[in-house]
Structures are given as structure tokens and as C-alpha cells.
Amino acid sequence: MNFDDLLGRLTLEEKVRILTGQDFWSTHALPAIGLRSMVLSDGPSGVRGPVWDERDPSLNLPSATALSSSWDVGIAHRYGVVSALEARRKNVDVVLGPTINLHRSPLGGRHFEAFSEDPVLTAELAAAYVAGVQELGVGATPKHYVANDFETDRFTANVVVDERTLREVYLLAFEKAVTESKAWLVMSAYNSINGATASENDLLETPLNTDWGFDGVVVSDWTAVRSVESAKHSQDLAMPGPIGAWGDALLQAVRSGEVKEDAIDRKVLRILALAARVGALEGHEKPADPPQVDGVAFTRTAAAEGTVLLRNQTALPWRSQDLTKVAVIGHNARDARTQGGGSATVIPSSVVSPLDGLRAALPNAEITYSIGAVVQESVAELAPATMSNPQTGERGAHVRFLAADGSELYAEDRFSSALVYLGGDAPIAESAVFEFRTTWTPDESGAVQLGFASVGRGRIFADGKLLREDTAVPVGTDLGAALLSPPSISTPLEVTAGRPIDIHIELDLPKLEGGLNNAFSITVGIEPANDDPQALIDEAVAAARDADVALVVVGTNSKVESEGYDRTSLALPGRQDDLVRAVAAANPRTVVVVNAGSPVLLPWRDDVAAVLATYFGGQEYGNALSDVLLGQVEPGGRLPTTWPREQDDVPVIDVTPKDGVVRYDEGVHIGYRAWLKAGAEPAYEFGHGLGYTTWELSGLRANDPTSVALTVRNTGDRAGKHVVQVYVERPDSTVDRPVRWLAGFAVVRLDAGQAREITVNLHNHTFEHWQDGWTADPGAFTIRAGSSVSDLPLSTELQIR
Secondary structure (H helix, E strand, O other), rough: HHHHHHHHHOOOHHHOOOEEEEOOOOOOOHHHHOOOOOOOEEOOOOOOOOOOOHHHHHHHHOOOOHHHHOOOOHHHHOOOHHHHHHHOOOOOEEEEEOOOHHHHOOOOOOOHHHOOOHHHHHHHHHHHHHHHOOOOOOOOOOOOOOOOOOOOOOOOOEOOHHHHHHHHOOOHHHHHHHHOOOOOOEEEEEEEEOOOOOOHHHOOOOOOOOOOOOOOEEOOOOOOOOOOOHOOOOOOOOOOOOOOOHHHHHHHHHHHHHOHHHHHHHHHHHHHHHHHOOEEEEEOOOOOOOOOOOHHHHHHHHHHHOOOHHHOOOOOOHHHHHEEEEEEHHHHHHHHOOOOOOOOOOOOEEEEEEEHHHHOOOOEEEEEEEOOOOOOOEEEEOOOHHHEEOOOOOOOOOEEOOOOOOEEEEEEEEEOEEEEEEEEOOOOOHHHEEEEOOOOOOOOOOEEEEEEEEEEEEEEEEEOOOEEEEOOOOOOOOHHHHHHOOOOEEEEEOOOOOOEEEEEEEEOOOOOOOOOOOOOEEEEEEEEEOHHHHHHHHHHHHHHHHHOEEEEEEEEOOEEEEEEEHOOOOOOOOOHHHHHHHHHHHHHOOOEEEOOOOOOOOOOHHHHOOEEEEOOOOOOOOHHHHHHOOOOOOOOOOOOOOOOOOHHHHOOOOOOOOOOOOEOOOOOOHHHHHHHHHOOOEOOOOOOOOOOEEEEEEEEEEEEEEEEEEEEEEEEOOEEEEEEEEEEEEEOOOOOOOOEEEEEEEEEOOOOOOOEEEEEEOOOOOOEOOOOEEEOOOOOEEEEEEEOOOEEEEEEEEEEO
């Protein structure tokens, strides 16, 4: 039976119903036609599933910035396959990723979740990711379509951008995932583009459907469909449900003739086609035998492949036999940040920190640890091993949702004190009070700041005594930030190591609007103690002075980089810069690891022996870092985004709407293109990255407009990886073009002394610009090849006719 036959068996009410989700994460079923519910899940860097719950952990993959730093479509494809395997394990049909908005400004709050400042690099990796996901019968969802490159006022801001820039930059990032990898879904964004919100925008039809041949489902970002008007456009599925802007209002609009039933039928047919593709429609099944891939091992590999060696004064790799004492320093060395904040978050079963990884890799060396500088902001969850459930006596906590009269509506036992409810069975909307209880046994004595992070009026009790009652008020109006990065309330408490304390938190549940009325989050725990920051630095310096090498791990956290808000500063939080300077002065063999998902300022970069950018490295972060430090694997990364010397040097940085508008006035000149146009020198340029061997490139020739060839030789004494990058220039163009633009790239892996001729394919729009269509610009183009946007020793010319 074809889809038209199934459509003919549906009533208008049934058609309209399946266009809105049945709950937060799933679609409606229609058993009469063999349609089951489909489950969607956040999943750019791991697949969480329909519940946010430590009892059902997920594989925590490295952040998208780590993936893109590999510059490797093979790694991106495997990343997609591993994501699909996780989806299948969790009975998820659709992964809401990849996030492929561009790094227009380094201040963008979800920078870590997206790939690059370059549309060609983004497009190639996104297409490989999508193909990897979908070959296992799971839908991929490139997002957020389009120009959603900032978080400030993201629900309401209007992006003003010309058509040429849209086509050549922001839409180009999406195009290949649709035209070649045939993405089964695309997610429409919150923002408006040139005056029309994304879910009511003609861009959903052209170029997506008409030019690119998209035949999949346009799913909204959560709560992004706001009116029946969007049903007149190529918006197919509104999430979440069951209450939304469509439903009864859309049914009435069809009956009145305001919305044509043909438009509804097209949407339904696309949802039926998606259901068939993911095996949710009777007679259609997922591929039976997916490949067996060790996801944990891949996570370790991907983290190393995405690690960028920014600087190396012959300090790396270390030789384990030379190391008797290693000083490991930094808050992030012990409490590593493996992922950014917001909806991309998953809960792994375990995390290997840099400290853990080095201790495992160097069993015969003495490893000391000093925190050095406090990075954490807000309440950090209690260590699970220190929590005992007062109801069961086992590890964990007991939580309850109470009605206004105090009666219990729902209760459960949890293993974590960081809880997020987005979907699931908890009756949040019907509850008045949330209650959390655990018996906490601290492992250190002293004064702590006990508290909670959430929104609403709460009460903190210890051993039955009320210590504080106060209201946590969210900053700003972004509901996602209020839910996933809430403010903290805490109170001082003297504790004794080994002495149990009964912790009891009560929170009056606020009523959130905008589709999040049945969502809630709370973290119960301890705020960081930072009474004497200089003493922490002095302690780290003493440890470094007494060690063979010092490893300082600096970075950010989920309060700095998260969905819901943009950064205001590129500086590392706290006194981390002071810490690095002091440690480097004490030990000339200081290696600094940057555990941040996005560019940060590194004012001490020339004063240390080596610098590694590791991004948010996933759950195997510490093991991957040890592999790189000890030379067991190559630091495989190259920068997908320019890193500045100073924040004021960044040519395109503004992410704040003015009178509700963000103007992309820089046109096609974003990222390295803007840096080249401005003539400014960054700290580390686009494409930069060092390795543990040396390379020689020769013999560049242009085969035709689709590819170039050249010879690559490993001139060092060990095997390695190189990323060959090809750029194009047209200095005498009559069109406003970038100084140069990326046209293609290729990963080469060679043994010591080995040489190979390679072919680098060029993007199909390399020699074109948008002028009421893709238009060739006849004449001579200069093609350059090398190792970064500013290290291009080879050149040739190609005549375009």
C-alpha cells in the first residue's frame, strides 16, 4: 500500500493530530494504519533518549568543535554511526543533530555545539555525519535552519542578511547534507530571517524543497511554531506536544478554508515517509544487523583526532621513562568539562578526567594534584558515593512531587543530585512542591556552601534545621537557560569528614510558560570555596617547581558555554591566566591544555612549552589526552575557527540584537575571511595545527574545476597525520569576494619517509557566486595549497570559462 492510500484512510482530525507531538519527545501513533509513535532525542554529541536520567546513561561523545577539528569526513561518518547505534539502543528514531550553524562570532553560546566558521568545512562534515546516522535507519536532523548563530533573544530576534550571503555562507552549510546525504529531517530555528520567523519563512520551500530536492520533514525547534500561519508554509511537524499552536486551531483553520487541506496532506505524507524510513510504519523495518562498533573506544579516538597542538617547543610528546614526578594542576584537570551546557547534554556512565587518565597511563610516576584556580560557578552536584537514600539505605536520594495540600503525587529513587525533567512520568505541572532528601557524608572537614540551583522559592534544611529560605530568580527571559542553567541559592554549613548529614531541599515549583510547563531541573550540592585564591596558586607553583613537568588544564564550564545565552568575554574565568603565568615561571616544561569548547584568550601562550586545545573531549577525555601527551597517537586536529590574540581584534563579534535585529552586514566575510579582509593577525589562524612529524608538499596541479592533485611526503621520523588544505583567490574579481576561501581539504596518513600523490576534490560552488542563481565568474583563479589559511606554499592557476 502506498502513502496516498494510507492518507486516504485518515480523517482530517487524524491528519492534523499527527502534525504535533503527542508529548515532549514523541509523535502520535495511528494503529489503524500501522503507524507507531516515533521518538525524537537531542543528540548532537550523544543520544540522551526520551528521559534525562542517570539511571539510563548515554555515550558522551566529544563536542562538535572537537569533531570538526579532525577535518576528517571519515571520523564524522563514524561519529554518525555511533550516534545511530546509541539511538537504536535507546529506541530513538530521530537524532536532533548535527548542529551546523556557523561560528559567526566566538561569543556564540552554542559555539561548542556547531562545527566551524567555514561553510565548506561544515558542509562536508555535516553530510558525512548525516550519512552515518541514516544508514542505520535512524533519522538525522541538521539544525537550526537558518542563521541561528547566536543565543541572545534567539526566540524573537530578526536576522537581516542579503540573499547572496545566505546562499554562499549560511545555506551552503546545510546544502550538501540535503542534496547528497538526503537528510530525512531539517529543524527550523527560533529566529526570524529578513522579517519572517523561520517556521513561517519561504526559505523552507526555496531552496530547501525546490532547489535541493528535500523530501523529508521540517520539524520545529521546541516551541518554535507559534501560530497557524506556519502551517501555510513548508513546516511539517510542531514540537513538543500535546498542546501547541496547531491542534484545534489548525483544524478550525482548515475547516474555514484559511489553510488548504492540500497543505496538510503534504505534511502528513512526509511524516508517513519518515516513519517508513525509520521503521515506524508497518511493512517497513530498520536495517536488521547494524555494525558492531565499540563506542567508548571511538570516543577516545575522536577526542585525540580533534585535539589541536597549537604550540610545541619540543616539549611533546613526553617519554614516560623520563617522568618520575608530574604536577597536574587545574580545576578542569580533576572536574573535566566533557560537554557544553544545554539541550546537548547527556549523562555518561563514567568520565575519565585528565587526572584519571594520567594516573592510569603513568603508574610508575608520582602524580600530584593542585586545583590552582577555581573555575566552577554555581552549585556542583554531590558525589554519588557520598549520598545515601534515607528511604532505602542504598546510594542516592529520594525525591517526591507534592500537591498543594502536601499529598504525594509521585516519588522515585535517584542516584544523582543533578536532576532534569524533560518528558517522563513526573507530574510537574500538577505539583506544587518538589522535595529532595539524601544523607550526605562529606569526605573533607570545614565550611561549605550547601545549596541548590533551580528557579523558584526554596528551603534548605540540614539535620532538620532550616538554614535558608529564598527565591532563585532566572536571569533574562530565555526559558531554556532558566531550565538548564538556573541560578543558585546556598548557605554556609560546617561539616566533619565522615559524619553523615541529612539534607532536605524543598522547592515551590514555578509555572513555566511557552511549552515548558511540564519541565523542571534542580541541582543540589556545594558551591566552590574560593576564600584565598592566591594560596591556591602558591600551592600549585610549589608542586610545579618540584616536578619534572607541569600539566595545567584550564577551561570553561557549562555556566560559561551553554545554550540560552551568549558569552560576554573570551577570557578564561577566574584566575586561570595568573595561574598559568605563575606555574610557567616555576617550571619551564609547563604544558597547558585548554578544556574549552570554543576559542578563549591565551595571553601567556608564548611563555609555556606547549599548548593543546582539546575542546570538550567526551567521556574518554583523560585517556585520549594521555595518549596524545605520551605520543601514542598524533594530535590530529586543525583549527576549524580562528583564535584571537585579543577580543577587540575579532572583526565580527557582535551577537546582541539592537532593537530586535541582528544585522549580518559583514556579508560573506565571516571567520578567517573577515580576519584577512581586516589585515589583522590572530593568535592562531584557521586551519592551524601542529603534529609530531614534519611534512613536505609539492607538485600542485589543477586537474579541472572539480579537483587538484599534489604530492605529500612525511619527512619526519614517525608516522603521522596531515590535513592538506586548498584555498582559492580571485584578486581582480568584479564581485566582492573574500581574500581567499576554502575550496577543499584531505586527510593524509603516512609512515615516516612515505610519499603519496593525492587528489583533493573541490566544492562544486568553488568558482561561482550567487547572483539570482549560481553564476560562474570567467577568468583566472589562483589555487593555493598548504597547511592553514596563511601557510600556503604551493600555488597554480586555473582558467574558468
